[in-house]
Amino acid sequence: MVKTRKIIDLMLSRLDGMNTDIDVIQYSMTVNLLEKKMRILKNLNKIVEAEAGEKELTLAVNGTNKSVKIDIVKLKESITFLDASVDERQASAEDNLTKCEDIDGTGLNEEQYMAKAIELIGEIQKNENKTFKKDSVIKMFKYCGDFSNFRQGDLKQKAQNDRVSFFEKKDWKEYFKCLTNSADEEKKLYDASFNMMFDKLNVTQANFERSQE
Numbered sequence: 001m002v003k004t005r006k007i008i009d010l011m012l013s014r015l016d017g018m019n020t021d022i023d024v025i026q027y028s029m030t031v032n033l034l035e036k037k038m039r040i041l042k043n044l045n046k047i048v049e050a051e052a053g054e055k056e057l058t059l060a061v062n063g064t065n066k067s068v069k070i071d072i073v074k075l076k077e078s079i080t081f082l083d084a085s086v087d088e089r090q091a092s093a094e095d096n097l098t099k100c101e102d103i104d105g106t107g108l109n110e111e112q113y114m115a116k117a118i119e120l121i122g123e124i125q126k127n128e129n130k131t132f133k134k135d136s137v138i139k140m141f142k143y144c145g146d147f148s149n150f151r152q153g154d155l156k157q158k159a160q161n162d163r164v165s166f167f168e169k170k171d172w173k174e175y176f177k178c179l180t181n182s183a184d185e186e187k188k189l190y191d192a193s194f195n196m197m198f199d200k201l202n203v204t205q206a207n208f209e210r211s212q213e
Contacts, residue, residue, distance in 0.1 A: 055071065056069055056070065056071060057069070057072055058070075100120070100143070103117060103120070103143075103146060103150075105150050108150075110147075110151060113147060114147055114196065114200060117143035117144075117146065117147050117197065118143075118200055118201060121136070121139045121140055121143055121201065124136045124140075124201065131207065131210055132203075132208065132211040133211075137212060140197070140203075140208065143197070144193065144194045144197045144198075145190075147193050147197055148189060148193035148194065151189060151193050152186065152189055155185075155186075155189075156186065159178070159185075159186075162178050162182075163175060163178050163179055
């Protein structure tokens with residue numbers, strides 16, 4: 001969720017700087033993902049049943065028959081107060097992405113591009129609970145997204161030009177129609193591209209999503 005928020009912060013900084021290099025569809029999907037994560041957090045509701053000295057905190061998940069139990073003792077043990085201060089800085093949305101090498105797709109077909117992406121992702125590292133480690137998730141997210149953009153070719157630019165044309169004409173009906181249609185098409189291509197990469201990497205979408213939580 002923090003990574004998703006960083007992407008949105010990057011978009012806002014570009015808007016403040018009057019930068020036109022903004023992918024409306026990509027950020028729309030990012031906002032939807034953030035809203036999904038926030039709904040999960042909002043559905044957590046503390047059950048008032050603990051007494052003084054209680055060693056566990058139980059949270060109910062609203063709308064379900066599930067709950068979350070937190071060991072207070074272990075939680076306290078995991079927190080350490082330091083005497084020294086640390087330097088703070090504003091996190092950048094590109095902090096993690098800078099580790100990843102961009103792929104030059106010139107002259108490559110889909111199979112060649114996908115092979116290069118898988119090479120750069122490298123061996124997928126897993127945690128003890130079988131979820132993927134952060135670096136592997138970041139690389140998969142980047143290169144799967146890049147592969148999706150590569151497959152779209154000129155379609156994304158054409159859709160953007162059409163939206164700008166309707167916007168300049170103030171034809172709002174056609175603008176939103178074009179925006180909706182292109183969003184649907186890009187979402188389908190986006191999902192299909194991720195699935196193609198997942199098949200090559202021999203990973204499941206469910207585990208990929210669970211690793212982001």
